[in-house]
Structure formats: C-alpha cells, structure tokens
Amino acid sequence: MGKSIGNEEISEQELRTLNEPAENQDLIAFPEWTEYRKKNGLDPLGMQNSSVNLYQSLLPGISNVTLRMRYYGLYAWLAQRYAKEIGDTDPNNWKRHVRRAEALYALVATHHGGEPGVAGTDWATRTLEEAPDDTIDFKEAAEPGSEAYYLKQAWGAFGAAYRSQLFDIGIFDRSDDHEIPLPSKDLGEGLAQAFEHSLGSRAELYFRLIKLGSVNHDELDELAPLLPSRIARESTEQKFYEAILLSRASAPSSGALARKLSILLILKVADFLEREPRADEVRWVLYAGHDQQGNILSLDDPSLEAQRSRWWVYHANDLCHIAHEALLKFTLDTLGDYPSGLGMERLIGRCAQHILSEISPVPETWSALLEGLEPASNAFDASDPDSEVSLTNEIIRAGRDDARICTPETAAKAVRLLAILHRRIDLVGADLTEPLGGFNPDAFRSLLSETRFLDRHREAPFGQTIERVLEERVIRRHLWVALRKLRHQGDYTFLIESDDGKLRLREKDGPVFTNPRLGPAITFLKDIGLLGNTGLTEAGREAIYS
Template sequence: MPQWTERADKRGLDPLGMQNSGVVLYQSLLPGISNVTLRMRYYGYYCWVSETYARRGATSDFEAWRTWVRRAEALYALVSARAGETGVGGVDWANRRLAAEERVIDFAAAASTDASQERYLRQSLGVFGGAYYTQMAELGLFTENRHGIQVATRDLGRRAAGLFADAIGPDLAKLLRLKIADARVSIRDLNRLEPIAPSQIQLESEERSFYEALLFAREPSPAQGAASRAATLTLILETARAIEEQPGPEDVRWHLFNPPQAPLLEPLETQRLNWEAYHCQDLMQVASAALLAWAITIINADGQGQTLSDIRAEVVAHLTGHDEDAFAGSWRDLRLSLDPGTFPYQAMWDDLTSARGAPADKAVPAITLMAALHQRLRTRPDLADAAARGLPGRDPARSLRTELDWLESRETDGVVDRIADYVIVRVVRRHSWVAMQKLRRQRDYTFLFELRDGRLFFLAGYQPVATTPRLAPAIQFLEDIHLLDEDGLTTLGLDALETSR
C-alpha cells in the first residue's frame, strides 16, 4: 500500500461504483428504517431516555447528555443479554459481564468514552448516534436543539416516551431511571427490568398500536417518505400472506420481482415496480461485478501482468470458443432470443453471488443475465419508467440505465466484440477510476489491480455481492409489533394489511 495512505485497505467495497445507485433507491423505499436499526422498541426507549434526561434538570452540556445515553444503552444491553435478546448494541460486552457472575455490575467505566476501558461500544454516542438518531428524526421522533443536543420532539417523540413509560409502569420506570444514573445494577434488578426488552412490546398495548401507526404513516409526520415506507411494509405483509410463512429478505425480493397475478391497488403496484427496478439494478451490478472478477483472474493468470489488449484478446478468445449459438450474432440478436418472462433470474443470481465456481465459468451467465435485463426493460414500459424515476442515467453515476444505454448504443455489434469492449471500458477502466476517486477523496486504498509500466498487476480478487435493502430489520420490526410471527401473518398483521390496502 502506498505510504501516503493513512486509512485501512478496503478493497472490495463497491469496486465499480454501481451499488450506490441501488442503495439510494432502496433508502427511498424504506425511510425511517436502516440496516443498523435492528429493533423497533429502541425508538420508544430512546424517546423515554431523552424525556427522562430533560426532567432530571438537563443542562446544555453535551458531555452530560452523552454519558446519560451511553449508560442507558449499556444497561439496555445488560437487560437484553440477560433475557436472551438479539439485535441490541453492546450485547457481546454484556454477555461477557454476565459470564463473570458479578453480583452487582458496575458499568460506569464501560459506558465512558475512556479508550483504556473495556467499553460496551466504541462509538461516541453509541448506537443512538451511529444508527438510530437519523432514522428517528426521519420519523419525526427526534430533532436537535439549539445546543446541538438530540431531543425527543414535542409531539410524536414525547408521545412515544409516554407510551413506553406507561407500558413498563411507574415502578419499573423509576428503577430504570435510578440504574442509569447509578451505572450499577444487580442481577436481581436485571431480572426485574426484563419488561423493557425489545421483544416485550405487549400485544394489546397502546405502545404497540403507536408503533404500527407510526410505521404505516397513520400518525401525522413531516417526513415525505412516510407513504413510501408504509407501502413497502404493506408489500412485506402481502408477501407473508402469499407464501404463508414469515418471509426473509430474499422471499420479499423475488415476490416483488414479478407482476402479481391479481393486480395490486395503484399505490402498492407503483411501489412494487420501484422494488422491481431496484432488484433489476442489483442483478445488473452483480453481473458487472462478475465480469470484474473474471477480468481479475485474467490479470492474475500471468505474473508479468497483462495489458488492456491482452485482457481484451482473452475475453474474445473465451467467448468465441464458447458453445453458445446466440453469441455468434449481435447484442440485439442475443437479447431478442431471450424471454424475459421465463428467464431463470434467480438461478443466475444464486450462481453469480456464490463463492463456488471459477469466475471464467460465470462470464457467460453474467452476460446472458445482462441481455435478459435489457430485454425485460425494453418490453416493460412500466418497469422502464420506474427505473427512470429511481436510477441515475448519466455519468459519472453508473446504474442499470447507464449500462443498458451503453450496450444499446451499438447493439448491432457482435456480442463478443461488444462485451470485450464492455469489459475494458466499463469494468477494468471503471474500477481504476473508482478506486482513484476513493483514494483521493477518502484516502481509502481499494485497488484490486494496479498499473505498472503499461501493464496491470493483480492485487486482490473479488466476489460479487448483493446490496442489503433494509428488508431484514423491517421484517424484524413487523415481528416486534406482532404483525408477523414464524407462521407468517398474525391476526393483527392481516388487519394491518387490509387497513393499508
């Protein structure tokens, strides 16, 4: 690594700069939930933490606020670990402390920002600052006061705090407040505090009803994305009903990928199309990444490095020698030969994202997938419109749209020549450009190969990966508020689905 870089080697993070287009799209489809907001009840707990801090005679001292938040999080981790909960920040630290079998756990040092201590988390403002605050602000639960301290909002935030307090009762709320202030807790008190844990939202409680109304945009909210989030959550419930079990993220992806046999109402169909466009984008970036992985193996085949001409010649030789009649014609011929309605997208996806198999063997599946996606958008104006709304279509951004536009610009060229050019221009050169931008702007060294004396030399391999579109935490939130369980839709979930349709 060059001596001027001060940050860690981070090879493999979006090496073609294509994942970001999908990330921006899925963020708009599930605002208020992120990949690191793992449990619903944190939203009410943090509002209560804020209100309790204010009522204790809070000052404008940010350090005092940070100490309060960190102690509240450390205690929540201890309670959750004792109760066997998951998805809670600091639970690994908490399990270690519980394993020590201390009668009274003093967590003041662990909740401090002193780097010499074994802290429950290193982040300055814990998971509140690192994960939850921005999403709670999106939902209208939190804002920032003039002193730069995050506070629960006067309407929704304070209401959430009150409902959390009502749910656990005044005696437990008092105990919780005292234990945060003392930063000491006994095992007996941890057992008493179990009702504050993430899975303890009660079925018939106003707290649960509030979370449902908040997520499904039935509460007044200043957030523009509220309707989008509600539509996505409704589609998750729709998926659960269709497959008759609790869906995983992959189930939701593929269920929303194809138009339903029974038409959805207009707002839901529009959102389903947005998810289909996102998934097409992710399929495209995985296919392009598979070609990058192949190019890297070509570079690595010769210890003396490879020129761009060498790489192109190897691509041409490999594809020319492949027993695939469709590759003998033009790119247009290839895409027209594919039926986008019956194409095995999921099998291709599984193959390209699997670590099994040689990159060279995945080149043809990747190219065929790209052609199928091209034909899918050409024959589906509704999908093309959704992609146009949600994905960038101009450089320097790269997306499904930019790549298909490039392929279509000379689609009467032979498949072999068009893909050989694609590998050089849109993959090899693109990676070099993306890696250089990251080095200049972030001082991150992400090069997978480097140029020396006109030849490219191998540095690291690459395995194509999918993006993670917030679906796992969204499903967990729906389980936390009793709309889903291991069997799929609950009675409350069915009611919520019917209300939202």
C-alpha cells in the same frame, strides 16, 4: 443526489455479508458492533451506490443496523427524561447517559437469555460471567473514551445506527440552543410517554440505575419488561410503532408514504406465502410477481403496484451490478494466472475469447442476442436454469476471493443476465428515467446507464461489444473509481495495478447484493406483533385489510 462513491451508509460496511446464495439468506445478519469492517474494495465499480440510494428512498426511517423497534421508544423516553431531570446541554454528559442506558439494556437482555439485535451483548455476557458479586458496575464500560468499553463506537448504537433514523422519522427535533436532541412535540413526546407507561414503576428504576451506573441481579429481574420482545400487544406503545411503520391515518411526508407502502408490501408477501418471508424472498417476489412455484402475487391496489414497480427497478439494478461485478471477478481471476502481468489489449482479448467460447451460437450483434431471448415467465423459478434467480445464484457462487474461481461459463452467464435484463426492460417498457435518471452518470453507474451503453452498441459485432464492456464498463471503470477513492477519501482500493504498460493483479473482489433494510423491517413487524413465525397475525391481517 446521493453519496459519493464508496461512501455507503454504515450498514453496508458493518454487516456480516448477506450475499450468499438465496438458500442461505434466511437469517438476519447482525452488525459487528465492536469492529468496523475494512472499507477497501467496497463498490469496486461504483454501481452499488445507485442501489443503496434507491432502497434508502423505499424504506426511510429504517436502516440495516436499526435492528429492534423498541430502541425507538427507548431513545425518545431517554431524551425526554434527560431533559426533565438532568437538563445539562453538555454533549458529553448526554453521551454518558446514552451509553449507560445502552449498556444497562444489554445487561438486561443478556441476563434474561439474550435477544438478537441488542447492542453490547458480547460485553454483557462477559461482564455477567466475571462479576465478582451480585452488583455489576457498568460505569467504566459506558464512560466515553473508556478502554473497557461495552461498544467501541463513541455514541454507541445510538450514534452508529438510530440517531439519524429518529430524526428522519420525526421522533426527534433539533434544538436552536444546544446539540441535545429533543422529542418532537407530538410523535416523540407521545412515544416517550407510551414507553414509560408500558414500564410503569420500572421506568423510574431504569433511569435511577442509569444515573447510578450499577445494577444487581434482582434489579435485572425486575427490568425484564424492558426487553425488545416484550412490547405489549394493543398497548399505546405498540400502536405508536404501528403508526410509524404504517401511518394508516395519514402519511404526511413522501418518506412516511414510501415506508408505509413498503411495509404493506412485506405484509402482503407474508400473506401470499402464508408464512414469515425471508428478506431475499420479499425482493424476489416483488421483482418476479410470483413465488417460486409460479403463483401470482395479486395486490389489487394501484399505489402498491406502483411501489412494487419501484422495488422492481431496485432489484433489477442490483442484478445489473452483480453481472458487472462477476465480469470483474472473471477478469481478476484471469489476470491472476499471469503474475508478471498482461497488457490491457491482451487481457481483454483473452477474457472475451473465453466468454465467447461458452456462447453457442455466437450472435452477430447484441441486438441479435436480444431478439432471440425469451425471458423466463417466472424470474424467481429456481428450477429454470435461465431464470434471473438461477443465473444470479450461479454468479454469486463465483465468490469474491481466491476460494472460488469465476469460470468462463459463469462469466457467460453474467453476460446472459445482462441481456435478459435488457430484454425484459424492452418487453415491459419499464421506466428507468424517473428512479435512475437523477444520478450523476459519472459517479453513479446504474441499470439505466448500462442499458444505454448497450443500446449504443446494439448493431456492433458481438465480440467487439463484449470487449468494450470488459474494457470500458469493468476495467477502466474500476481504475477510475479506485483513483477517485484515493483522491477524495485516502483509501487505496485498486484491485488492478498498472506498471510499465502491464496490468497486474493486486486483490480480488466480486459480485455482492446490497442489503435493502428488509431484514430489520421484518423483525420490526414481528416485534410489534404484526408478523409471527407462521406469517401474518390477526393484527397484521387487520393492518393490511382494514
């Protein structure tokens, strides 16, 4: 089940980090479309992939780089129009049309002041500023293999982000005879026609300009209704998008049902908060069941409660790997004080000693620590220093490089976060086997594997348990993951190197949240008019209460 270690979906490699303290997470991080992020060090403990697999199942059909809903209609229309008017099954010709459509879309968006989430706007800004006359030629920038590209990715935003989701949702079907995608009979063709109907005569203009490869300013003015923010309310196109997200009439597949339930939860949280929620707020409210002021989220729907439980497991799993990655950062920072290196035993001993010095009183066993814990009544209460959100914010501030140091106090908070998670699972009787039990325990570490490890050492001396966590779940785990990446992917991602019986620091890494597609989902809901800056719109309220 899932992907190999270090091979997360493209969004996890290309997004600017969303993993700052919660107060800084109110902006969507858009992709660095023209650059690929360095993959070295990604998921250094092989724990993030279990979270990625969870959120992929919770919000299928949306990814972290499918940033605007209207691209779904644009590609459906383009595929339908290409089949009717071009019909060439050469993939390179289809690629050329895709790239020209995207380049022209970027020019339209930039000409009208720019909109976030449109691929190629950096190129479009330069091109419009530097155009010698009224005519802007985009043929060369869109030509496959061109050095003057609007986007470096061979298949543009279509290949890098949207193609897989179009098939996942069922907007596209595969042909038995060629590689060119076709709109599916009902959803794909219906969405394509609705998109064209919304544009009217401008659809003809748009396709003509795609074939021509150039555009003038008057034509860019005329194409304004194409913008992703211009989906007409109550239009057939808008209703298609709403059906994709909510599938109110039916949810024919498990993926459609999961997407529907997660989208409804986002809308419920928006109604609960009485404003547009940030992505990080959605995950914390679904985990805690409260807002930060302690108000209780009431869903009154067993299917939504069940979906919230799945999001609870996802978020708890994320907190688990954040705690382990903080211990990794502490280990790396400690090792950095010894340029000549330290033996494994000495490094573990020093790290454990420093952590224990911050815990008072030191419990006899892990079991004794759990018995003395009373998790916060509201895990999202930032005013409670022992809540999960407070501990996590402190841990994240330890950073991932030399700019900040993970102190023994922070490492001790990571241990406490692990214990609180373990204790909360015991108290609520959370079932981790169904969502996490299918992962290969070697390739995928998760909240389930780590709590089982701690269960096996409940009655061991507490200091010994901390040492075993540091050695087996952090240091040796990282070395195993890095070796696997080297063997299977050719990536050298070792943060620690072993030489002549000593461990030496090579690079640093640290705690980081995964990004569960909530930001794009919120933007989609705004695009189709179900969410606004002040929260639920009347259409959004109708969607969840009708």
